[in-house]
Structure formats: C-alpha cells, structure tokens
Amino acid sequence: MMDHSLLEKKIKEKDIVALSKAITMNESSIIEDNIVIDRIIANNTHALDQSIVISISGIPGVGKSSFINVLGEFLHRKNLSIAVFSIDPSSELSQGSILGDKTRMTELSRLDHVFIRPSPSSNRLGGVGINTHNNIELAKIAGYDIILIESVGVGQSETVVKQLSDIFLLLTMPSSGDELQGIKKGIMEMADFFIIHKADGALKIAAEQSQKDIEAALHMTRTEDLENRIFRFSSVEKIGLETIWDALKNYAAALKKENKLIPRRRQQRAYWAEESYKNIILSHFIAKHKLEFDQLNAKILNGSYVKLDEILALVTND
Numbered sequence: 001m002m003d004h005s006l007l008e009k010k011i012k013e014k015d016i017v018a019l020s021k022a023i024t025m026n027e028s029s030i031i032e033d034n035i036v037i038d039r040i041i042a043n044n045t046h047a048l049d050q051s052i053v054i055s056i057s058g059i060p061g062v063g064k065s066s067f068i069n070v071l072g073e074f075l076h077r078k079n080l081s082i083a084v085f086s087i088d089p090s091s092e093l094s095q096g097s098i099l100g101d102k103t104r105m106t107e108l109s110r111l112d113h114v115f116i117r118p119s120p121s122s123n124r125l126g127g128v129g130i131n132t133h134n135n136i137e138l139a140k141i142a143g144y145d146i147i148l149i150e151s152v153g154v155g156q157s158e159t160v161v162k163q164l165s166d167i168f169l170l171l172t173m174p175s176s177g178d179e180l181q182g183i184k185k186g187i188m189e190m191a192d193f194f195i196i197h198k199a200d201g202a203l204k205i206a207a208e209q210s211q212k213d214i215e216a217a218l219h220m221t222r223t224e225d226l227e228n229r230i231f232r233f234s235s236v237e238k239i240g241l242e243t244i245w246d247a248l249k250n251y252a253a254a255l256k257k258e259n260k261l262i263p264r265r266r267q268q269r270a271y272w273a274e275e276s277y278k279n280i281i282l283s284h285f286i287a288k289h290k291l292e293f294d295q296l297n298a299k300i301l302n303g304s305y306v307k308l309d310e311i312l313a314l315v316t317n318d
C-alpha cells in the first residue's frame with residue numbers, strides 16, 4: 001500500500017495513477033480508505049477554489065461524450081489541463097456507459113495528461129454525490145484547470161449535478177414543433193448555458209427553430225440577461241467553439257468578480273457535508289438497532305402490520 005503522504009504528493013504532481021487510486025479509495029467501502037482521502041482533502045483546502053467545474057447534461061444520445069471530446073481537445077490546445085468525470089445519478093443500477101464514453105472520447109483519451117474517469121453511480125452510502133464531490137475535490141487538488149462532468153439529465157438528478165458544478169450546461173437536440181422534446185421545466189431553470197447540439201446536416205434548420213423556442217421559453221421564466229447563453233453547435237462540424245468557450249470563460253470570470261463563486265462552492269460543500277453526515281448517522285443508527293429492525297421485519301413477514309408509532313418509538317427512544 002502506498003504511503004499517504006506519498007499519495008498526496010503524487011496527486012499534486014498530477015500523477016494520473018495516484019489520482020485514480022485516490023478516487024478508488026474514496027469510493028471504497030473501507031472506512032479507513034475514506035478517512036485517508038478525507039485527510040488529503042482537508043490538508044489541501046487552499047487548492048479547492050482554482051479549477052472551474054463544468055457539468056454537461058442532457059438526455060441519452062444527445063452527444064454529451066462527443067461534445068466533451070471536442071471541447072476537451074480544444075481546451076487542451078489552449079494548454080489547459082482537463083479532467084473528465086462521468087456520472088449517472090438517475091440510476092443506481094447502471095454503472096455508467098464506461099465503454100461507450102471511452103470510445104466517444106477517443107481523441108481526448110489519447111492526449112497526454114487528460115484524466116478521464118467514469119464514476120460508479122452507486123456506493124456504500126447509497127447515492128451518487130458524496131463520493132463524486134470528493135472525487136472532484138481530488139481533481140482540484142491535482143490542479144486540473146477545467147473539470148468536465150458528463151451526466152445523464154433526467155429529472156431530479158439535476159439538482160445533484162448542480163451541487164457539483166460551477167457552470168451547468170444543458171445539451172438539447174434540434175426538435176421540430178414546440179414540445180422542446182420534453183425538457184423538464186426545472187432543468188430549463190437550472191441551466192446556465194444551453195447548447196442545441198447536432199446542429200448539422202438535415203437538423204440545421206430545426207436547430208435554428210429550437211433556439212428560438214428555447215429563447216422564447218426562457219424569456220417567460222427567467223429574469224436575468226440570457227445573451228450569450230444559448231448556442232447551436234455540432235460536434236461533427238466543430239464550428240464556433242471559440243465563441244462558446246469565450247462565453248463560458250466570461251461567465252466564470254463574472255461569477256468570480258461578483259464574489260459569487262466562492263460562496264457557491266461553500267454552499268455546495270455544506271450540502272455534501274450534510275448528505276455525508278446524514279448517511280453516516282443513518283448507517284450508524286440502523287447498525288446499532290439491527291436487532292429491533294430485524295424484529296419489526298419479522299413481524300411484517302409474519303403478517304402483522306407494523307404501525308408508524310412503533311417505528312417512531314424506536315427512533316425517539318434512542
């Protein structure tokens with residue numbers, strides 16, 4: 001086993017093997033491993049505010065991996081260091097499309113110093129986020145300039161992704177008609193940027209219409225200035241990436257300038273800390289009262305109805 005201070009040192013040297021190992025330890029079900037990682041993060045809180053975290057969400061097949069591949073390559077050419085995480089908060093069963101992502105990020109994964117990590121969606125604590133947040137903190141300690149998160153965008157999971165990122169980018173597909181392909185209102189309200197993706201070939205015209213539809217929908221619900229927030233793009237044609245990147249960069253710079261970035265990240269840390277201790281308390285409590293819970297279960301299995309009163313009594317008498 002690697003010495004902890006050595007592991008920490010190697011992470012800070014952007015050693016990809018060390019970072020992978022640390023992430024594995026963070027996701028481990030062995031609490032001692034988690035504690036080591038927690039200490040490494042605690043030792044390096046000064047390094048946590050340097051990177052920009054951008055999440056890319058959208059329905060399956062919208063082209064998130066393809067877009068990340070193109071954007072990542074572009075940023076790499078600008079000498080920015082890139083880490084990519086892939087998460088699927090919508091499903092606890094799925095482990096993410098690991099193979100799919102690797103194949104769709106071929107160019108990116110071939111470049112030196114690019115870190116690509118598919119993140120398992122389920123873990124000991126029974127949810128996405130807690131580990132994922134720490135994984136991202138580790139990538140920040142490693143000093144990656146830009147951290148990209150691919151996440152399947154379905155419903156409630158977006159809240160979780162929002163709690164992980166500085167900038168939330170929603171990919172949509174050109175659609176005919178006004179249904180906006182069932183994009184949930186909540187997601188529309190949450191996204192900082194909209195990209196109508198696959199705006200190429202036969203879909204080019206539909207993309208223009210989609211842009212108008214999205215603009216109209218946003219004007220109804222959002223009060224802030226949405227100029228330079230809605231783009232059309234094709235990861236095949238790759239035209240106009242500079243404009244999109246400028247907009248993202250300026251947005252991040254404005255957040256910093258208006259002193260919004262650090263409070264937002266602190267709020268996110270508070271959110272994840274709360275998730276974390278809630279889970280710890282829950283597992284601890286259930287383990288402590290295993291016998292009583294087993295008895296309640298046995299009663300139900302024997303055909304009795306266990307009243308809420310009994311459960312409340314168990315909890316409040318602790």
Ligand SMILES: Nc1nc2c(ncn2[C@@H]2O[C@H](COP(=O)(O)OP(=O)(O)OP(=O)(O)O)[C@@H](O)[C@H]2O)c(=O)[nH]1
Pocket residue numbers: 058059060061062063064065066067097100104152197198199200201233234235236237
């Ligand atoms: N025409 C066109 N096709 C694209 C574009 N980007 C991606 N595709 C295709 O769309 C399909 C899905 O692309 P992915 O990048 O895997 O999409 P994804 O959103 O990451 O999919 P999941 O990870 O499965 O949710 C692939 O067949 C791509 O080749 C684009 O800009 N234009």
Ligand SMILES: [Mg+2]
Pocket residue numbers: 064065066097100101104150
């Ligand atoms: Mg993908």
